[in-house]
Structure formats: C-alpha cells, structure tokens
Amino acid sequence: GQNIDQPTEMTATEGAIVQINCTYQTSGFNGLFWYQQHAGEAPTFLSYNVLDGLEEKGRFSSFLSRSKGYSYLLLKELQMKDSASYLCAALDSNYQLIWGAGTKLIIKP
C-alpha cells in the first residue's frame, strides 16, 4: 500500500532550528510537497521537490532523497508564527497526491 509517515508532534525553541522528517512509500513517484497549516486556516504551499537535493527558500529548506524515500523540511531561526502543522504529500505514478497526517510544530519562547 501507499504510505506517508511523519512525526505527529514536535516542540522547538524560538530562534532554534528544527527538521521535520517525512518518509514515503508510493507506487511510483512524481514529486513531494510540503504545506503549512495554521490552526483553523487553509493549508498553504511551501515547497515542491522532484529531484534529489536541498532547495532553500529563505528560512525554510526542503530536502529530497528519492533512493531512500525520504524528505525533510528544515526551519531556521524559528519564530512563534511558525507554530503550525506541516503536511507532507507525495505524488504517485498516477499523479495522485498521498498525504501524511501532518506534524504539529509547537514553538516555545
């Protein structure tokens, strides 16, 4: 079956760095997305990776290893507003999105 695994909850300190991991098992692979969702709000797009490697976008970076079925989202210089759920989703060979359950990130002062 197809599966996405990511931690349910993580806690980090303001100003620090946190890495949110995501492993996927899909029938074929056409890329991996990260979305951010604040409580009570719509998910918003953060990144899309289809090639191996690290892509940096300001304080956020996303990494992909296709051979390992693994991705991570790296958040630097954490701010209180980064408290949110982070959703990982993989695109399978039929171009269907398979979603993880999300990682709730709690930032403490």
Place this chain on the structure above:
Amino acid sequence: DVKVTQSSRYLVKRTGEKVFLECVQDMDHENMFWYRQDPGLGLRLIYFSYDVKMKEKGDIPEGYSVSREKKERFSLILESASTNQTSMYLCASSLSGRGDPTGELFFGEGSRLTVL
C-alpha cells in the same frame, strides 16, 4: 492573490439531511478538488474536477456527489448526511492542466460540518 472561498465555515446538520458545500475560486483555475481532513489522518480526496461538467472520483467518494456547472464553482453534496461524515471539508484549486498535476494547490479555509 488567488482566493478560494467556501460558503460556510461551520454547519450543524441532522442525520438524513441534504447538505450543500459550495466553493468558488477567482483565478480561472482548471482543477478543483474536495478533501476531508480528520484528526490523525492525511487529507483524503473525495472528488475532483479538471473542467466544467467533468468530475472524477477520489479515494472516498461514497456518500458524496459533486457539481461543476461553472468553471469557478465546485459544489460538494451530501445527499443524506450521516454522523461519520462529521469532518472538516477543504476545497482546493490549481492552475495546472490535467496533464501537469505538479502545480501548487490553493485551499479554502474549510467548512467544519457536524452531523448530529
């Protein structure tokens, strides 16, 4: 900015009632989607549409139907609501054509439905 608007943020319905959830996007996107979001589960696709009057079943279409009469509007219908349909419903749209699903999804803020 792309805006996806869902008609109701909160609804409370009784078992057996018919429920309409409406979604409108203002950026001329071809693709529109309905998902449900439940605690501890990933987003699950109910239906999607890649053109007016076109619809395709997602992973969990049972108990739901959809309508897309105009490009900007995609409605989700629960013909006879049941308690297990209590959930958060998210509408999304994307610009990419059917052959390119790698485009960013733009989500509405969700409709929280409670069925008693």
